[in-house]
Amino acid sequence: MRVLNIAATGMMAQQLNVEVISNNIANINTTGFKRARAEFQDLMYQSERRQGSLSSDTGTIVPAGIEIGLGVKPAAVNRIHTQGNLVSTGNELDLAVEGRGYLNVTLPDGNTAYTRAGSLKLSPEGTLVTADGYTVAPGITVPENTREIAINRSGEILAYVQGDTDPQNLGQLTLSVFVNEAGLEAIGDNLFRDTPASGEPQDGIAGQAGFGSIRQRYLESSNVNVVQEITDLISAQRAYEMNSKVVETGDEMSATITNMR
Numbered sequence: 001m002r003v004l005n006i007a008a009t010g011m012m013a014q015q016l017n018v019e020v021i022s023n024n025i026a027n028i029n030t031t032g033f034k035r036a037r038a039e040f041q042d043l044m045y046q047s048e049r050r051q052g053s054l055s056s057d058t059g060t061i062v063p064a065g066i067e068i069g070l071g072v073k074p075a076a077v078n079r080i081h082t083q084g085n086l087v088s089t090g091n092e093l094d095l096a097v098e099g100r101g102y103l104n105v106t107l108p109d110g111n112t113a114y115t116r117a118g119s120l121k122l123s124p125e126g127t128l129v130t131a132d133g134y135t136v137a138p139g140i141t142v143p144e145n146t147r148e149i150a151i152n153r154s155g156e157i158l159a160y161v162q163g164d165t166d167p168q169n170l171g172q173l174t175l176s177v178f179v180n181e182a183g184l185e186a187i188g189d190n191l192f193r194d195t196p197a198s199g200e201p202q203d204g205i206a207g208q209a210g211f212g213s214i215r216q217r218y219l220e221s222s223n224v225n226v227v228q229e230i231t232d233l234i235s236a237q238r239a240y241e242m243n244s245k246v247v248e249t250g251d252e253m254s255a256t257i258t259n260m261r
Contacts, residue, residue, distance in 0.1 A: 009071030032116030099212020101175035
């Protein structure tokens with residue numbers, strides 16, 4: 001009986017679906033989080049009568065054959081990179097990217113990661129860093145006696161130092177865009193890493209063609225829609241229950257055959 005194996009693949013697929021949905025819901029308040037969606041494909045088919053074959057010596061063609069599917073398999077967990085809502089925080093070190101682009105973050109091993117979470121901090125040396133202390137490229141240091149930091153829409157950082165009338169230009173934040181954002185690898189801590197699937201990062205300045213702009217004192221919220229996730233969760237649960245019912249039915253059919261006299 002193929003029915004038990006087919007239904008088992010359906011249960012495993014819906015288990016993965018529920019896990020993806022639960023991760024979306026768990027990160028509903030994660031800054032810059034992008035929801036994911038599980039995608040599936042049907043498995044190979046066993047052909048018992050091939051359509052288009054000849055059914056007689058006179059050349060009659062079989063219009064519809066007999067193909068038995070063997071179940072379902074996960075194809076991808078696709079990340080949806082739509083813009084999250086911008087939430088005003090009033091904090092001068094909070095940044096949101098409005099539009100395309102990722103902030104560059106230098107990891108301890110020297111490699112570059114990418115993030116949409118702009119809740120920046122100052123290190124003991126005054127360097128702009130992430131919540132985990134990773135330096136935000138290009139490594140901008142704020143003077144110790146700075147009374148205010150201003151960041152314009154293009155990512156240019158200005159420091160108003162005590163005793164000075166004119167601000168100091170500390171540098172320019174770099175944004176990176178990718179041809180295929182779904183190909184980025186999530187490594188946790190709100191960070192992504194480029195892969196051959198994402199393509200090479202294209203660096204530029206906020207506000208240029210193809211790049212988003214920087215919004216100071218804002219953060220980008222998660223793009224998870226609670227109503228949609230709950231609806232998807234109920235649908236996945238029902239699909240799991242239906243597949244388990246198929247397993248029960250297949251078991252009862254097997255028992256019926258076994259008990260035949």
